[in-house]
Amino acid sequence: MLLVDADDMGPTFLGALRDNGFEVTIAASGRGAFGTVLLSKPDVIVMDVVLPDGDGFEICRRMRSQDVRTPILFLTARDSTEDKVRGFRVGGDDYIVKPFTLDELVARVRAVLRRADLTRRDHVLRCADLELDDESYRVTRNGVAIGLSLTEYKLLRYLLLNQGRVVSKPQILVHVWGYDSGGAGGNVETYIGYLRRKIDHRGPQLIHTIRGVGYTLRNH
Amino acid sequence: MLLVDADDMGPTFLGALRDNGFEVTIAASGRGAFGTVLLSKPDVIVMDVVLPDGDGFEICRRMRSQDVRTPILFLTARDSTEDKVRGFRVGGDDYIVKPFTLDELVARVRAVLRRADLTRRDHVLRCADLELDDESYRVTRNGVAIGLSLTEYKLLRYLLLNQGRVVSKPQILVHVWGYDSGGAGGNVETYIGYLRRKIDHRGPQLIHTIRGVGYTLRNH
DNA sequence: CGCCGACCTGAAATCGCCCTCAGAGGGAGC
């Protein structure tokens, strides 16, 4: 989500949005917003109508004229019908009048995302050129599909969720195999082996052994 | 456009909507709305939350659970955040609080239609050279017609709606057979088998088994 | 260098998910 100059919403809102699972970037001005959109391609834009360098409507119109189809929600204190209609006419997807609650904002953003059908991207875990898609259960390295069994998949998923962190064999047993405790750690070694053969054999090594501690997934 | 029980809007509004180019049908109740939607497939639904035979939210939830994806805008006098959030949570696309102007309503309907148009699914579902036409109930692969029973059809339709995503056997049972939970997954296997014999036997395989998870429809 | 524990690998044994088939039940049309 790209948040454009909603500075009066304050850090509480910002934190709450992040708590709701949004990855929020901030732009302070219309000019900055334009750059960010082209660069980082946000899923949705929440934009104040009044910007330091002009008018949110105008930014929106320019984006649309350049084929930027990202959903845009306007925030504003102006509640006249003319303003609302103008917001939609320039290509806005929703128009929220202040004051509003966080819950309403989140609900409206989700509604727009659902309609835009962009919510699916949330299901991809990544590490370097390795990707794991939780909806299709597909794993690719460098774009090449890799076939994994369910256990291999769950193990890789667990490593990806904890990438950069070292996870111990007991931890892995609990989260991947569901063993409450103890049990043969030899199995983990076997499956780490399977994964390495399928994933690390091409490209730089991603799965690393930390002797006496466990395993970790990271880019070198 | 289907207008559900917005009777207090009066004939002026109705005429004005028609003047704005909308082909408006009216339903007086939730029950009637459901029938109209299935029958005449409107582009958009504008629905009062308070209906003589119940709750607009509930109707919306039921429609969504039956894969009706038509955009829905709620009209209501209730302006509490809980109501709004509920409206979006059950699958609504917008929520307009009375009193509102005709211009705002039109602008919001157009905005929703515009967004829905970008992601529009027409009545033909496709995956590679496989096509399923929801209006004529015809299925073809590579132009060749394929005869399916109703259950086979519904199963294929469900797979097509979720193509690229893995659906579990319980999910399939709920959406195709209507079982609320549990039940014999063996039946799903049987019907997957039927579909494969009719569809996958010519051309590249489209139906894939994800062992321990479910099935998915995708091109290679 | 030699020892030890930790880790890796391959192969065999077991498990259980899934596929297929045959047959029973049920509804529609004749």
Place this chain on the structure above:
DNA sequence: GCTCCCTCTGAGGGCGATTTCAGGTCGGCG
């Protein structure tokens, strides 16, 4: 009632997935 087709169920078996284990390899340490 008879037939045809659709639907559902259960048994049997195949084969991929999982587990287990033995033997080899590696790294750290004295």
